[in-house]
Amino acid sequence: MTATMRAIALQPSGRLAEVELPKPVPAGRDLLVQVRAVSVNPVDTKQKAKEGQLRVLGWDVAGVVEATGPDCTLFRPGDEVYYAGDITRPGGFSEFHLVDERLVGRKPKSLDFAQAAALPLTSLTAWEGLFHRMGLKVQGNEPKTVLIIGAAGGVGSIAVQLARRAGLTVIGTASRPESSAWVQRYGAHHVINHFEPFLPQVQALGFASVEYVFCLNVVDDNWDNMMDVLAPQGKLCTILPPASSLNLRPLFDKCLTWCMEGMFTRPRYRTPDMDEHHRILTQLADLVDAGEIRTTLNRRMSPISAANLEEAFAELRSGRVIGKIVLESFA
Numbered sequence: 001m002t003a004t005m006r007a008i009a010l011q012p013s014g015r016l017a018e019v020e021l022p023k024p025v026p027a028g029r030d031l032l033v034q035v036r037a038v039s040v041n042p043v044d045t046k047q048k049a050k051e052g053q054l055r056v057l058g059w060d061v062a063g064v065v066e067a068t069g070p071d072c073t074l075f076r077p078g079d080e081v082y083y084a085g086d087i088t089r090p091g092g093f094s095e096f097h098l099v100d101e102r103l104v105g106r107k108p109k110s111l112d113f114a115q116a117a118a119l120p121l122t123s124l125t126a127w128e129g130l131f132h133r134m135g136l137k138v139q140g141n142e143p144k145t146v147l148i149i150g151a152a153g154g155v156g157s158i159a160v161q162l163a164r165r166a167g168l169t170v171i172g173t174a175s176r177p178e179s180s181a182w183v184q185r186y187g188a189h190h191v192i193n194h195f196e197p198f199l200p201q202v203q204a205l206g207f208a209s210v211e212y213v214f215c216l217n218v219v220d221d222n223w224d225n226m227m228d229v230l231a232p233q234g235k236l237c238t239i240l241p242p243a244s245s246l247n248l249r250p251l252f253d254k255c256l257t258w259c260m261e262g263m264f265t266r267p268r269y270r271t272p273d274m275d276e277h278h279r280i281l282t283q284l285a286d287l288v289d290a291g292e293i294r295t296t297l298n299r300r301m302s303p304i305s306a307a308n309l310e311e312a313f314a315e316l317r318s319g320r321v322i323g324k325i326v327l328e329s330f331a
């Protein structure tokens with residue numbers, strides 16, 4: 001008889017359902033992970049299930065390796081791990097989950113499973129955006145300034161910490177007293193409001209402009225403000241595609257560099273360097289265990305159930321989440 005497992009799956013109707021699915025078997029470089037905690041991300045709310053199919057969501061997992069494929073070299077059964085994984089495969093809202101070991105890091109020892117599950121997807125995005133796309137160094141940059149737009153969100157809460165540790169002056173954006181306080185608590189030197197023009201607010205803080213902008217929210221609404229506030233020869237990294245055509249002229253006039261960050265690009269295209277995710281998450285775990293980076297967990301929900309997941313998605317859709325929401329335990 002085939003072994004089964006519990007899972008939460010999206011149906012073609014758009015509703016979530018608690019279902020029984022076959023327990024997967026690891027092949028090649030896959031790990032079979034017993035899932036302990038999964039955090040939610042806006043990407044979950046953008047998925048659809050095809051007619052006649054179920055889609056398991058959840059690309060931010062912490063758990064324990066139960067079994068390994070025959071070609072695995074990095075992990076063994078019993079290892080505690082965390083990862084975002086691959087959006088082209090089923091997500092982790094299931095008791096057991098398959099993931100390629102090259103995308104996986106050892107879980108920070110100082111964090112529990114929920115605290116660890118808050119980190120992978122957003123940290124990979126922030127790390128790749130700052131260090132791989134904009135070319136900043138992980139530490140010891142020249143004293144320059146970065147404006148992080150949407151700094152209280154999941155990605156922002158880790159980007160602020162990484163940018164500060166990298167030696168930059170960090171200006172974060174937030175629009176409410178509670179999100180503003182969170183951004184400051186996570187290490188921003190200054191906070192401005194993303195619903196007001198950026199340049200006068202930055203100038204009021206004593207800066208003529210900023211050398212880097214890391215935009216973690218809608219591109220279109222923020223475009224003119226970003227073009228105004230960037231210094232000539234500055235760099236912009238965005239993590240969403242623009243929804244309409246933009247005025248690109250300021251990129252030319254100011255010789256700006258515009259790069260994009262897509263955290264799932266490496267796994268989606270199985271790039272030769274997809275094991276960067278293993279390296280980034282391992283380095284991040286070391287930083288967390290050294291007390292240099294904090295978990296961004298803000299709300300725990302238990303158990304992992306369709307009702308709790310619906311509630312978490314409703315919060316995400318409000319666009320006002322601070323830090324991360326994590327679901328734990330298949331009680």
Ligand SMILES: NC(=O)c1ccc[n+]([C@@H]2O[C@H](COP(=O)([O-])OP(=O)(O)OC[C@H]3O[C@@H](n4cnc5c(N)ncnc54)[C@H](OP(=O)(O)O)[C@@H]3O)[C@@H](O)[C@H]2O)c1
Binds near residue numbers: 150154222240261
């Ligand atoms: N390309 C990638 O690899 C990648 C990776 C992760 C996420 N993303 C995408 O990036 C976006 C952010 O992800 P997230 O997980 O950080 O989301 P999130 O946690 O839901 O972000 C919520 C935050 O967004 C802020 N916000 C709301 N409206 C804004 C606006 N117009 N301008 C700037 N900030 C605004 C809010 O701050 P206030 O409450 O203070 O207004 C809130 O704290 C999502 O669309 C997600 O799909 C892309």
